[in-house]
Amino acid sequence: MPIYGIAHLWAQGDPMTRFVAALLVAMSVVSWSVIVLKTVEFARLRRHAGSAQRRFRDACEPDEDVDALGRPGTPFFELASAGQHALAHHEASGARHRGRVDLSEWLLRSLRASVSDSSTRLQRGLGLLASIGSTAPFVGLLGTVWGIYHALLALGASGDASLEHVAGPVGEALIMTALGLCVAIPAVLGYHALARVSRDIVAQLNRFAYGVHAQLLTGSAPAPCATMKERV
Template sequence: MPVYGITHVWAQGDAMTRAVALLLIAMSILSWSVIVLKAIELGRLCRCTESRFWNTDGLGSGMRALGEPGTPFFDLASTGQAAMLHHAASHGGIELSDWLLRSLRASVDDTATRLQRGLGLLASIGSTAPFVGLLGTVWGIYHALLSLGVSGDASLDRVAGPVGEALIMTALGLCVAIPAVLGYNTLARLSRGVVARLDRFSHGLHALLLTGGRPSAAAMPGVVTKERA
């Protein structure tokens, strides 16, 4: 009596069965790579404390408190500073508040787009992996029934083994899809949290650059600002 299992599926499978198995393995590797890389990136951003910006004595020292160039909060502050200099050099043409708001909004949108990279791949894998596994199952059952028809032996032990073995593909598809869906939901929630923090920071930065005064604590939830002398 043959011993059924994953190794038997691979050994006895045809090109279609092996292609489905390899595709599921590739999808699993891709999804886990995206999950790990995005988790590291978002974890680093979640640990950023933009509140330190408001407890400094000026824009320059505040930007140094935000970290290094390339981080979203530093880039947002740098964009605001560059927008002010550009407006002063161009001698108007558009209201300063509108120009600054547009520049800050564009920076936030760019960061939001960058944070979404890879999440579309996770969503696609999570939605298609079960169907890829189902394709392998249907193909395996089809060949199992053909083999039974040729042999003429339709006893339970001859039917249950090949059919149950074919269902392994569906199980593999679910094993690929479930982490991808859970990873997508978690990473999407974390990225939305970072973008919300950037939005609040941009509003406070807009007020600071226009008026020279820091926003009140009520206008910046979760941020404790240092009183100005």
């Protein structure tokens, strides 16, 4: 009597069965890779978000404002840099556009564009998780249906419809459905958890953008810097 299981399913399976099994394994590897990489990325950004606005306000010179926020490519660095570039551009072209382009609106547009770009980058990979979570059960179901189909054909050819010869192959075919669920459940849970963290980071970016907008628009030095200048 054969010992039914995953090893037997792979050894006795046809190319379709092996393709479905390999596809599920690949989907699982991809989903876990995305979950781990995005978790590390979001954890780093959340740690950075806590001190970004304080560092920006504590810097005494415009160049220090951006340099204090880390390396280029991080959302808070790009946001502050976009605000300073927008301010410099507006001041450089003020003679031509005075009265036609409001400085506050110009800064808001630039900061919103930076937040939108950062939000798009944060969402990368999450769509793949959602796709895997929604399609993996159906891929597993395809493997199950295919396995039951071939099991029933084999039973019809042998003419032996006893419980021993029916339960084993049919039960083994259900392994594919279980594999599909094992792939889908972590992908769905990971997607919702990461999407929630992504929304929190975007909200922090929006709050930071308002702070950058106020500081660049007023042009006043932060309180610590003003105090230092008064003492000098």
